[in-house]
Amino acid sequence: MRILIVEDEIKLARLVKEVLEEELYQVELAFEGETGLDMALSGSFDLLILDIMLPGMSGLEICQELRQEKCNVPVLILTARDAVPDRVEGLDAGADDYLTKPFSFEELLARVRALSRRRLHAEDVGNPVLKLADLEVNLETHRVRRGGKLIDLTAKEYFLLEYLIRNAGRVLNRDQIISKVWKYDFDASSNVVDIYIHYLRNKIDGNSSTKLIQTLRGTGYSLRVD
Numbered sequence: 079m080r081i082l083i084v085e086d087e088i089k090l091a092r093l094v095k096e097v098l099e100e101e102l103y104q105v106e107l108a109f110e111g112e113t114g115l116d117m118a119l120s121g122s123f124d125l126l127i128l129d130i131m132l133p134g135m136s137g138l139e140i141c142q143e144l145r146q147e148k149c150n151v152p153v154l155i156l157t158a159r160d161a162v163p164d165r166v167e168g169l170d171a172g173a174d175d176y177l178t179k180p181f182s183f184e185e186l187l188a189r190v191r192a193l194s195r196r197r198l199h200a201e202d203v204g205n206p207v208l209k210l211a212d213l214e215v216n217l218e219t220h221r222v223r224r225g226g227k228l229i230d231l232t233a234k235e236y237f238l239l240e241y242l243i244r245n246a247g248r249v250l251n252r253d254q255i256i257s258k259v260w261k262y263d264f265d266a267s268s269n270v271v272d273i274y275i276h277y278l279r280n281k282i283d284g285n286s287s288t289k290l291i292q293t294l295r296g297t298g299y300s301l302r303v304d
């Protein structure tokens with residue numbers, strides 16, 4: 079799930095990015111309108127969070143432009159407090175939802191979840207499955223299959239695999255994996271990641287000639303087809 083935030087309050091943008099990354103979303107930032115529009119049009123995002131008042135081009139203009147280009151990505155608009163006309167204009171411009179500043183992160187996350195569910199259902203009704211080669215991870219049921227065969231994972235192994243497949247192709251270092259999957263600090267010398275990768279590798283790659291879990295010496299791990 080990739081999210082683009084277009085917001086010129088840099089501190090707020092970075093804070094929201096951190097909060098979303100805690101929830102395993104991948105987040106990119108743009109600080110002004112035109113850059114935001116270009117990035118959004120690249121089509122590689124599943125959700126956009128647009129502030130209205132931006133240098134260059136407003137959030138509403140970005141939204142209108144995207145809809146004109148037949149880009150249907152869900153859009154969450156951030157509006158100034160009590161600016162009722164903004165909300166109406168936002169929905170008119172083709173936004174899917176709006177959030178009034180200042181907002182709580184719980185509220186933001188709830189909106190993001192609702193919009194991403196809508197997205198999943200629109201794309202692949204009731205079947206939110208991420209695939210890499212013959213590996214399938216169902217984000218709703220947490221069932222994992224390799225070559226059609228069901229694989230039994232512990233909760234931790236599942237969340238590690240989900241993080242890897244959401245970031246398929248990227249190299250993830252141990253610190254990133256610990257902070258996303260374990261969410262609290264382990265001793266820097268802890269080899270918990272290596273141990274769990276070992277478990278996961280036995281279960282996922284053990285019986286297959288195509289190895290998906292790659293070790294990059296001194297760097298970290300990556301889930302990919304080489």
Ligand code: CA
Pocket residue numbers: 085086087129130131132
């Ligand atoms: Ca602004």
